[in-house]
Every structure is written in C-alpha cells, then in structure tokens.
Amino acid sequence: MDSTLLKFALPALIAVLMSAGPASALEQNCRFIQAKADREACYKRQEEELAARRKPATPTDESKTLESVRQMRQDDEAVYRSIHGICRGC
Numbered sequence: 001m002d003s004t005l006l007k008f009a010l011p012a013l014i015a016v017l018m019s020a021g022p023a024s025a026l027e028q029n030c031r032f033i034q035a036k037a038d039r040e041a042c043y044k045r046q047e048e049e050l051a052a053r054r055k056p057a058t059p060t061d062e063s064k065t066l067e068s069v070r071q072m073r074q075d076d077e078a079v080y081r082s083i084h085g086i087c088r089g090c
Helices: 003-031 036-054 062-086
Strands: none
C-alpha cells in the first residue's frame, strides 16, 4: 500500500471510530440486560440523562438576565454605530 495513503487514511479511520464509539455504546448497554426490570431501569436512566443534557440552563435570577440583555443591546448598538461609520455606501 502507498505510504502517503496510509498516512492519511489510518488517522482518519481512527478518528471516525473514536467519534462513533461512545454514543452507540451507551445505547447498546441496556439492550443486553436479561432481567426486564433491570433493563427498563437502565433505559429510564439513559432517558433522564439525555433529557438533562437537552434541558437548557434556567436563569436563577431574572434581574441578572434582564441586565445581561440590556448590556448585549448596548454592545450591539455600539457595533452598529461603528459599522455605520466605516461602511459608507454599502
């Protein structure tokens, strides 16, 4: 086999295998549990973990959220003013 092909194909293959491994391994662990109650508990744990990962972080204090929105708006206005000054006739 050509050595340059081996230099590029082998690392690419390893990267693909490493990225696909953990996600599918999590799903397959419960599938092979023989006891129905244990298997269902495993699936429920996985479902809860997935829901926790998908759930957005809730702000703890509304005043902090409003203040951060105000700050972002001020920053946006400053950027728009600077762009308007630079880009004449765009």
